[in-house]
Amino acid sequence: METAQQVCRVAYLNLRDAQRVMSLEDEQALRREAMAWLTVRTNDGRDAISREDLTQFRFRGERLTLIDQGRGIRKPAACRAALSIMTVHTPPGRERPYNDMRGPDGLPRYKMRADSRSGADNRAVLQALELHLPVIWLVGVAPGWFQVVFPVFVIGAEPELDQFVLAYDAAQSLPLLGSPMEEVLRHYVTRETRQRVHQPVFRSMVMLAYQTQCAVCSLRHSQLLDAAHIIPDSDEGGIAAVRNGLALCKIHHAAYDAGILGISPDYHVAIRDDVLAEVDGPLFEHGIKGLHGQPLMVTPRRRADRPDPELLQQRYADFLSA
Ligand SMILES: [Zn+2]
Structure with a gap:
């Protein structure tokens, strides 16, 4: 298994050959504009948004979909890093508590893709980690409907568990483990997670139903x-x-x-x-x-x-x- 750093180094080498890659400033601007657009479209993150609506965003005059057709990770061709990550809707009767998405530190986890085309997608998420670029998290609440959580930061990788560590705030990337404040912070982070992901997702699912x-x-x-x-x-x-x-x-x-x-x-x-x-x-x-x-x-x-x-x-x- 490659370590996160090895995977990133490979990604950088690949980038050197890439054409038409946006500047880091442009990638930051794209994310700011996409998140501002989502803020309006989702009533400040409270309402769910449809797959169709997510394809309507425009950046500098050109339509730039915020969701990938068929894949969980959206990385526009001109970007270095993933722009959005998606968690699919779980059909009724097969739901699991949201705790399953959290690690022992209370922070949410996002599973790496494991199929044949997964390499580039997982590298795109690692690039968001390396470049400190925020991503948009699309959480499926019904077929074709998503609760949008943003900004989300990729703050770590756990390759042995095939997952990334996410945070809602750059400050959460501070090392928590081993600190005497760990328990207090963990409680805070867990509560934040509940409010930031669970409650809006739950609300959207219930309102749609x-x-x-x-x-x-x-x-x-x-x-x-x-x-x-x-x-x-x-x-x-x-x-x-x-x-x-x-x-x-x-x-x-x-x-x-x-x-x-x-x-x-x-x-x-x-x-x-x-x-x-x-x-x-x-x-x-x-x-x-x-x-x-x-x-x-x-x-x-x-x-x-x-x-x-x-x-x-x-x-x-x-x-x-x-
Ligand atoms: Zn009533």
């Missing part, structure tokens, strides 16, 4: 909607899958988390007894009390995306015993 509507009341306004976990992701059973999620409007999310509103394993809404006895204004009467015994108004079309009755049962038991 529920067509951006509250499961309980069918409210459609995206800014008033949350992707709620049935079993919190901090728990052992908290899985990063749509079947552990519900699209809920802010008020129903808060009511669900406060134990005022429960959802039974057969998809019916229940309101806590003492709350049913309260008298309040119209929102409370219609939006809370009026829902008691009603079925969910919105559930995902795909069976595998629907709320998992076993997870609902666990949460419902807590609601009933409160």
